Amino acid sequence: MSAPAAIETRGLCKSFGALPVASDIDFRLERGARHALIGPNGAGKTTFVNLVTGALAPSAGRIFLGGEDVTALPQARRVKRGLSRTFQINTLFRGLTVLENVALAIGEHMGVAGDLLRPAGSRREVIERAFASLERLGIAEEAGRLVHELPYGRQRLVEIAVALGLEPKVLLLDEPAAGVPGAEHGTIVETIESLPADIAVLIIEHDMDLVFRLARRITVLVQGSVLLEGTPQEIAEDSRVREVYLGEREHR
Amino acid sequence: MTATTPAGARDEGAIAALTRRHRLKPLEALPWAAAIAAYFLFPSYLPLGAQVLIMVLFALSLDLILGYGGIITLGQAAFFGVGAYTAGLLGAHGWSEPITGLLAAAAVAGALGVVTGLIVLRTEGLTLLMLTLMINVMLYEAANKASTVTGGSDGLQGVVIDPVLGLFRFDIFGRTAYLYSLAVLFLAWIIVRTVVHSPFGRSLTGIRENVARMHAIGSPVLLRRLTAYAIAAALSGVAGALLTQATQFVGQESLGVDRSGGVLIVLILGGFGRLYGAFVGAPLYMIAQDRLSAYDPAYWPLAIGGLLIAVVMLARGGVLGLCDTVLALLRGKGTR
Numbered sequence: 001m002s003a004p005a006a007i008e009t010r011g012l013c014k015s016f017g018a019l020p021v022a023s024d025i026d027f028r029l030e031r032g033a034r035h036a037l038i039g040p041n042g043a044g045k046t047t048f049v050n051l052v053t054g055a056l057a058p059s060a061g062r063i064f065l066g067g068e069d070v071t072a073l074p075q076a077r078r079v080k081r082g083l084s085r086t087f088q089i090n091t092l093f094r095g096l097t098v099l100e101n102v103a104l105a106i107g108e109h110m111g112v113a114g115d116l117l118r119p120a121g122s123r124r125e126v127i128e129r130a131f132a133s134l135e136r137l138g139i140a141e142e143a144g145r146l147v148h149e150l151p152y153g154r155q156r157l158v159e160i161a162v163a164l165g166l167e168p169k170v171l172l173l174d175e176p177a178a179g180v181p182g183a184e185h186g187t188i189v190e191t192i193e194s195l196p197a198d199i200a201v202l203i204i205e206h207d208m209d210l211v212f213r214l215a216r217r218i219t220v221l222v223q224g225s226v227l228l229e230g231t232p233q234e235i236a237e238d239s240r241v242r243e244v245y246l247g248e249r250e251h252r
Numbered sequence: 253m254t255a256t257t258p259a260g261a262r263d264e265g266a267i268a269a270l271t272r273r274h275r276l277k278p279l280e281a282l283p284w285a286a287a288i289a290a291y292f293l294f295p296s297y298l299p300l301g302a303q304v305l306i307m308v309l310f311a312l313s314l315d316l317i318l319g320y321g322g323i324i325t326l327g328q329a330a331f332f333g334v335g336a337y338t339a340g341l342l343g344a345h346g347w348s349e350p351i352t353g354l355l356a357a358a359a360v361a362g363a364l365g366v367v368t369g370l371i372v373l374r375t376e377g378l379t380l381l382m383l384t385l386m387i388n389v390m391l392y393e394a395a396n397k398a399s400t401v402t403g404g405s406d407g408l409q410g411v412v413i414d415p416v417l418g419l420f421r422f423d424i425f426g427r428t429a430y431l432y433s434l435a436v437l438f439l440a441w442i443i444v445r446t447v448v449h450s451p452f453g454r455s456l457t458g459i460r461e462n463v464a465r466m467h468a469i470g471s472p473v474l475l476r477r478l479t480a481y482a483i484a485a486a487l488s489g490v491a492g493a494l495l496t497q498a499t500q501f502v503g504q505e506s507l508g509v510d511r512s513g514g515v516l517i518v519l520i521l522g523g524f525g526r527l528y529g530a531f532v533g534a535p536l537y538m539i540a541q542d543r544l545s546a547y548d549p550a551y552w553p554l555a556i557g558g559l560l561i562a563v564v565m566l567a568r569g570g571v572l573g574l575c576d577t578v579l580a581l582l583r584g585k586g587t588r
Contacts, residue, residue: 055467079470091468093461099266104458105469113451113471116479119274120451127270144266166469 004067006031006170006200007052007083012061014044014051014224021047023224025061029170033200036215038208038235040244044224045204046088049172053085054078065170079108082169086159086176088204092147098158099143103130105165130165137161137191153180160191171195173203177210189213212236220244274449283531287434291427298426299498304538305433306494309440311518311530313487318516319525320448321480322460323373326512327384328488330368330391331361333507335489337395337402340502343411350413354436354493361489362482369481373474376463385509392507408502422500429498436494440487447483448527456480460525517556521563523570532571 007029014022021044029035037045050056052063054075063071065081073081093101107113107126121127134140139157142150147158156176163171177188185207192214195201205211211218211232218235220227222244228235235241290301310332317323335357342353372383395402402408415421420428447453455476458466466473496502505511514537522533540559544552567574 053468055464075467076470076472079468085468087464087468091462091465093458093465095461096457097266097269100270100454103270104454104466107451108455108469108471113455114476116447116450116452118451119446119449120454121271121274121449123451124271126451127267131267144269162465162469 003031004064005029006033006066007202008064008067009052010062010064012048012051012063013059014047014056015059021224022051022058025221025224025226027219027226029200029202031169031200032198033202033217034215035200035202035217035219036211037202037204037219037221038206038211039221039227042223043221045221046174047224048221049085049174049202049204052172053083079166082167083172084163084166084168084170085172086156086163086174088174088178090152090155090159090179092155092158092162094148095146097144097146098134098139098150098161099127099130101147101158102133102161102165103127105162106130106133109166133161133165137164138187153184156180156188157191160188164195168199170200171202173201173205175204175206177205177207185210280528283528284438291430291434295425295427298430300538300542302426302429302433302498303495304535305430305437306491306498307515307518307534307538308530309433309437309494310488310491310515311522311534312437312440312444312527313484313491314515314519315524315527315530316444316447316456316487317477317480317484318519319527319529320453320460321456321477323477323481324377324381325384326381326509326516327386327388328484328515329507329509329511330384330388331365331485331488332492332495332511332515333391333395334364335361335492336496336502336506337408337492338489339493339496340408340411341401343413343496343500344408348412348414350416350432350497353413353497354490357489357493358486361492362486364489365482365485366478369478369485373477373481385512388507388509388512392504392509395504395507402504403502405504407504411496411500411502413497413500422498426498433494433498436490440490443483444487445527447480452476452479457525517560519570520560521570523572526569526572529570529572536571 005028009025009027012022012025013020025048037048039045047056051058054073058071062069065078065083070078070081093104103126106129110126112123112126131140131143134143137157137160139154139161142154147155150158156179160176173192176192177185180188189210192201192203203214215232217229218232219229220235220241227240227244228238287305291298294301314328318325338357338360339353342356347353368387372380375383396404413422416428416432422428455466455471458471459473459476463473492506495506518533518537519529521536522529522531540556541552544555563570569576
C-alpha cells in the first residue's frame with residue numbers, strides 16, 4: 001500500500017438534474033504534489049473543486065482527505081483537516097480591509113473565532129500573523145485598504161493570502177490568474193512556486209504557460225470525465241488533448 | 253487622500269484600525285448623556301421616553317442580526333411579544349418581581365429563537381423574510397385564539413409588578429419606568445457592544461459580507477448565525493418584558509407584524525450595522541410618530557413613509573450614514 005494521498009476520489013459523480021457534470025472521477029492528489037487540472041470550459045473543473053471541498057454534495061462516490069473518508073463531512077470540518085481553496089471569481093469580504101480578510105481566516109484557523117467576550121482587536125497574535133502573511137505575498141502596503149478598492153489582480157493575491165492563512169496541507173487554486181493582467185502573472189507564479197514543498201497544490205488554470213511552468217502532473221477533464229492523466233510532456237504530446245483544445249468538436 | 257501618507261505609517265495604521273476598534277470613544281457617551289438630560293428636561297414626557305428607550309433596545313437587538321449578521325427578518329416582534337407575554341403572565345399569576353421577570357422573558361424568547369432559528373436560518377433572502385414573517389403571524393394568531401390565557405384582543409389585564417429592587421415603585425409619572433428601562437438598555441448595550449467587537453462578532457460581519465468565503469475558511473456558519481439569532485431574540489424578549497412592566501399590561505399588538513416592520517424602519521432611519529443606528533432611529537421615529545399622530549391621527553403614517561423614502565433615496569446609511577458622508581466631505585475640503 002502506498003501512503004494515503006492528500007486527496008483521493010473514487011467513482012465521484014455529480015449531476016444537476018439530467019445533466020452529468022462529474023462522471024466516475026477517480027483522482028489522486030499526492031502529498032506535496034504540484035498538479036494541474038485542465039480542460040475546456042464546462043468540463044466540470046470547478047464542480048470538482050466544489051465536490052472536494054464539500055460546497056456540493058456528490059450524487060455518488062467517495063472523497064478521502066489524507067486517507068480518511070470525508071464524503072459526509074460538512075465544508076468547515078474539511079477545512080479543519082487542512083483543505084483550503086481559492087475561488088475562480090474573487091470571494092472576499094469586500095467591505096473589510098485586506099488585513100481583516102486574512103485575520104478572519106487566521107482567527108478561524110486558530111480556533112478563536114467563536115469567542116464572544118474578548119475583543120477581536122486584543123488578539124494581537126492573529127493580526128500580526130495576518131500582516132506577516134500579507135508581507136510574504138508582497139501586498140502588505142495594501143493592508144489598510146478595503147478589498148473593493150483594490151484592482152482585481154491585487155484582489156487575486158488577497159484570495160491566496162486568505163487561503164494560506166489557514167495553513168493548509170492541501171491547497172486548491174481555482175484559476176488563480178483569471179482576471180490578472182499578463183504583466184502580473186509573474187507574481188502569481190512566484191507566489192505558487194514559493195509555497196512550502198509539503199503542501200499539495202491542485203491548480204485549475206486555462207493559461208497553458210502557467211500550467212506547464214508549475215505542474216509536475218496534469219489531469220485533463222472533458223465533459224465531466226478524466227480523459228487523461230500524465231506528466232506535462234505526455235499531455236503536450238497527446239493527440240486527444242490537442243483535439244480537445246484545438247479541434248472543432250468542442251463548441252463550448 | 254491617503255496617497256500622501258507614507259507607506260510604513262499606513263501599515264501600522266491598518267493594524268491599529270483593528271486593535272483599537274473596540275476602544276470606547278468619547279462620542280459613545282453622548283446617547284447616555286442625552287437620555288439622562290431628557291429625564292430632567294422633559295419630566296412630563298417620561299412615559300413616552302420609556303417607550304423610546306424600549307424601542308432603542310428592540311432595534312439594537314435587531315441590529316445585531318440584521319446589521320452585523322446580515323440576517324434579514326420581518327418577524328422580530330415574535331420575540332418582543334413572547335417576552336412581553338412571559339413577563340405579563342408571570343405578573344398576572346403572582347410572580348411580580350420585575351428583574352427575574354426580565355430574565356424569564358429573555359430565556360423564553362431566546363429558546364424560541366433557537367428553535368425557530370434552527371429552521372429559518374437554513375434559508376436566505378426572500379425565503380428567510382417570509383418564514384420569519386409567518387412565525388410572527390402564527391404567534392399573533394395563537395395569542396388571539398388562546399384568549400383564556402392571553403386575554404386575546406382585549407389584552408392581558410391584572411398584571412402586577414413589584415417595585416424594582418423592592419425600592420422603586422412604578423409611578424404614574426413614569427420616572428421608575430424610564431430609569432429602569434435606561435439601566436436595562438445600558439446593560440444590553442454593553443452586551444451587544446462586547447459581542448460585535450468580539451471575534452464572534454467579526455465573523456458575523458464576515459458572514460454578512462460573504463457567506464461562501466466563511467464556509468471556505470472553516471467557519472461553522474449555521475452555529476454562528478443561530479447564536480446571534482438567539483441573543484437577539486433574548487434581548488428583544490427583554491424589550492417586550494420592559495414594555496409590559498412599564499405599562500402593567502400586555503396588548504396583543506406587542507406581537508403585531510407592524511411592530512416587526514416598525515423596528516426595521518427605526519433601524520433603516522438611524523442606520524444599521526453601526527450599533528448606534530437604534531439610538532438615533534428610535535427617538536426620531538417615536539417622536540415623529542407622537543407629534544404627527546397628535547397633528548393628524550389618521551394620516552400620520554404618510555409622513556413617516558415620506559421620511560423613510562427620503563432616507564432610503566438620499567441617505568442609504570440612514571441618519572448616521574449621512575453624518576459620515578458630511579464629515580468625510582468636510583475633511584476632504586480641509587485637506588485640500
